[in-house]
Amino acid sequence: MESEFSGIYSSLRTWSEQSAGNWNILLGIGLLLLVAGGILTYVFHKKMGEADERTVHISLKSCLIMLCAIILGDLIFPKEYMWQIFFLFKYSLAFLASGIYLAIKYKKDFLV
Numbered sequence: 001m002e003s004e005f006s007g008i009y010s011s012l013r014t015w016s017e018q019s020a021g022n023w024n025i026l027l028g029i030g031l032l033l034l035v036a037g038g039i040l041t042y043v044f045h046k047k048m049g050e051a052d053e054r055t056v057h058i059s060l061k062s063c064l065i066m067l068c069a070i071i072l073g074d075l076i077f078p079k080e081y082m083w084q085i086f087f088l089f090k091y092s093l094a095f096l097a098s099g100i101y102l103a104i105k106y107k108k109d110f111l112v
Contacts, residue, residue, distance in 0.1 A: 009078055016082065026085055033092035040099030044106050058105050062098045069094035 016022050041062070048055045073090030077083075 009082070013081055016085070027088070030085060030088040030092055033096060034088065037092055037095030037097075037099050041095055041102060044099060044102035047106055048102075048110070054109075058102070058109075061105075062102050065101050066094045066098040069097045 012026075016026050045059065045062075048058065051059070070090060073086070073093060077086035077090060079086075
């Protein structure tokens with residue numbers, strides 16, 4: 001399975017290794033996504049309020065989505081090269097997916 005996705009990331013690898021600026025762009029995008037996902041997740045956890053029967057279920061589902069995103073990232077991203085950047089993107093996408101789920105659930109359940 002690793003060889004199927006290695007062709008996809010080879011062009012990203014060559015682009016990022018061309019200059020330090022390209023590497024910094026990739027790193028900056030990853031950090032921006034991580035911060036945005038973390039803030040989004042934190043804000044909607046706080047907006048849900050105190051833990052009760054309904055919010056505990058929503059929080060657990062949010063954690064399940066985050067876990068699934070991390071496992072999917074482990075399966076898709078290569079581990080031979082640029083593993084630090086892909087590690088950052090894996091967790092950034094996990095926080096972002098969790099935050100998006102919480103935002104949708106908050107809008108659907110709490111803003112009726």
